[in-house]
Amino acid sequence: MRPAQKPGARKVSDILRCEAVVVDFDGFKALQGMNLTLRQGELRFLIGPNGAGKTTLLDVICGKVKPASGRVLFRGEIDLTRKREHRIAELGIGRKFQAPSIFPSLTVREHLEIAMRQNRSVFATLTARMSSEDEDRMAAQLKMIGLEAKAGRLAGSLSHGEKQWLEIGMMLMQEPDVLLLDEPAAGMTDRETEKTGILLREIARRQSVIVVEHDMEFVRNFASAVTVMHEGRLLAEGSVDEVQNDERVMEVYLGRRRDADADRSTA
Amino acid sequence: MPFAYWTPRRIWLLVGYAAAVSALLCAPLYLNDFRLNLLAKFLALAVAALGLDLIWGYTGILSLGHGVFFGLGAYAMAMHLKLAASGGKLPDFMSWSGLTKLPWFWRPFESPAFAMLAGVLLPVALALLLGWFTFRNRIKGVYFTILTQALVIITTTLFVGQQAYTGGTNGITGYSTLFGFKLADPQTKVWLYLLTAVVLFAAFALCRYLTGSRFGRVLRAIRDGENRARFIGYNPALYQMTAFCVSAGLAGLAGMLFVLHVGIISPSMMGIVPSIEMVLWVAIGGRGTLIGAVLGAVLMNGAKSVLSETYPELWTLLIGLLFVAVVVFMPRGLAGIAGLPAALRRRRERTDESDGVGTENGLGNAAGAEAGGAEGVRHSAV
Numbered sequence: 001m002r003p004a005q006k007p008g009a010r011k012v013s014d015i016l017r018c019e020a021v022v023v024d025f026d027g028f029k030a031l032q033g034m035n036l037t038l039r040q041g042e043l044r045f046l047i048g049p050n051g052a053g054k055t056t057l058l059d060v061i062c063g064k065v066k067p068a069s070g071r072v073l074f075r076g077e078i079d080l081t082r083k084r085e086h087r088i089a090e091l092g093i094g095r096k097f098q099a100p101s102i103f104p105s106l107t108v109r110e111h112l113e114i115a116m117r118q119n120r121s122v123f124a125t126l127t128a129r130m131s132s133e134d135e136d137r138m139a140a141q142l143k144m145i146g147l148e149a150k151a152g153r154l155a156g157s158l159s160h161g162e163k164q165w166l167e168i169g170m171m172l173m174q175e176p177d178v179l180l181l182d183e184p185a186a187g188m189t190d191r192e193t194e195k196t197g198i199l200l201r202e203i204a205r206r207q208s209v210i211v212v213e214h215d216m217e218f219v220r221n222f223a224s225a226v227t228v229m230h231e232g233r234l235l236a237e238g239s240v241d242e243v244q245n246d247e248r249v250m251e252v253y254l255g256r257r258r259d260a261d262a263d264r265s266t267a
Numbered sequence: 268m269p270f271a272y273w274t275p276r277r278i279w280l281l282v283g284y285a286a287a288v289s290a291l292l293c294a295p296l297y298l299n300d301f302r303l304n305l306l307a308k309f310l311a312l313a314v315a316a317l318g319l320d321l322i323w324g325y326t327g328i329l330s331l332g333h334g335v336f337f338g339l340g341a342y343a344m345a346m347h348l349k350l351a352a353s354g355g356k357l358p359d360f361m362s363w364s365g366l367t368k369l370p371w372f373w374r375p376f377e378s379p380a381f382a383m384l385a386g387v388l389l390p391v392a393l394a395l396l397l398g399w400f401t402f403r404n405r406i407k408g409v410y411f412t413i414l415t416q417a418l419v420i421i422t423t424t425l426f427v428g429q430q431a432y433t434g435g436t437n438g439i440t441g442y443s444t445l446f447g448f449k450l451a452d453p454q455t456k457v458w459l460y461l462l463t464a465v466v467l468f469a470a471f472a473l474c475r476y477l478t479g480s481r482f483g484r485v486l487r488a489i490r491d492g493e494n495r496a497r498f499i500g501y502n503p504a505l506y507q508m509t510a511f512c513v514s515a516g517l518a519g520l521a522g523m524l525f526v527l528h529v530g531i532i533s534p535s536m537m538g539i540v541p542s543i544e545m546v547l548w549v550a551i552g553g554r555g556t557l558i559g560a561v562l563g564a565v566l567m568n569g570a571k572s573v574l575s576e577t578y579p580e581l582w583t584l585l586i587g588l589l590f591v592a593v594v595v596f597m598p599r600g601l602a603g604i605a606g607l608p609a610a611l612r613r614r615r616e617r618t619d620e621s622d623g624v625g626t627e628n629g630l631g632n633a634a635g636a637e638a639g640g641a642e643g644v645r646h647s648a649v
Contacts, residue, residue, distance in 0.1 A: 089500035
């Protein structure tokens, strides 16, 4: 286990820092003192066996789950664990859930329109008008996610992959400083996955990204830094090679795999 | 396609609206006094239906308590009319109940301006109070609906019990003038009808603006996936409260107009049955479409008065059957029939593209979309 970070060692370029986060679901400790530091402009992959607490960590950061203890500091000073979800989103943290969750009765365009970075008060949306600048941005975004031809379609009628892309497009319109993506390539074809990876790299030039991923192939191809979680704790951190050659990681993964194989053979 | 303004569809819509508006404005020319008064009543109720559609059809929150907001508006107007009719003396029902002095909260209603303001603002304030304690605490769905029912029971019980102040079960009736004009005068009735029609147009325009603005899109987003909207950065509670307050205000406005046409308001007109009936108008007309709400209110009440003139006991039976039929066969209500050819065409196009996924929302309707929305919420909640 890596030693906990010293309080004085704060780096200015840290955009997000989780400190000793504990999440307790009625006695089941999903996170048991998880630490994570994300630098500005970093593309970080979060891996680990099932139940390691990866999604729960994202839930804590975006406010969906309130931790029993620990802090999540945004820009070194704002404690996100004390904020409500919409406030966290407004501060600049975007979340994409694993299953595509779009609004079935809104068109693709309308999705981008409401996701766009803007004043989100009732009064502002009552009087909002699309500027030509907004239109341009929207058009560029539609092109980027390849849904230009379907801009007027109801999102409920899109295919699975298109919904995922629409969600990524919405996140980009939000212009968050930190993007939290839960298995963005799940259910995509190889080509779509490739495209997603390239897009992620593109995004990470300006924004910081945390990606939860199971597909090791995808991780190898696109990850610069990897964090491995196990049983609600940080297990290892480093480049893909470092992590893959880490003994504890191998034990966790291979151990699991051996168990799974054993299960399969007895089944 | 989204950039072209004068599409054929838009032109036809405009022609339709113009025809409907002129037909309504000319109604005094071709309807007798009795029918005109009935139509005026229906148009007043349509204002309430618009408000209900805003909160139920567009925001996805079912209120079975709109009778209360309607009733508050109606009572505010009735209090003024009663005071005007009593001519400085104590209203008759108060002296029967043994009061000797006008209660303090009745006094401001001597001013018609105050009464009219109160008729809208009281329902808005009550909606704000209820919304504040529910939406902020994420009480929604059936729990919210049950609370609105409780509100109805509390309010009607209160109004029945406080006979000296509210007229009890009999309610408040026996009016004579508004702004000095005799209410019984046919000429006044025509003006009141026209006023009601204009209020309905204004309410329609307001709802049209609200639902067509980005605010309206956020409302629909909240209806489809409240959590998802939250993670974009919207505070659903504020949007729900706003929609609920506007909705309550429109119901209050409808109540005020209703009293002017009907000449009486009593607790039974704001109780559980009228509250549910309002929901039926919107369901049968087509929730999530404004024109559906208006059509539903006018046609259902029209049918009710025609049928109950001939077969009074049949009406409740029929309304129940109709409701079941609409829910099962026409989830978009009457307004859905107009959109059916386009929906079928879209569905055909989609199957031609053979993407196969998501066709369950082929009708693109509010009800179907909401089912999908609920699914979306479930996913994000996992």
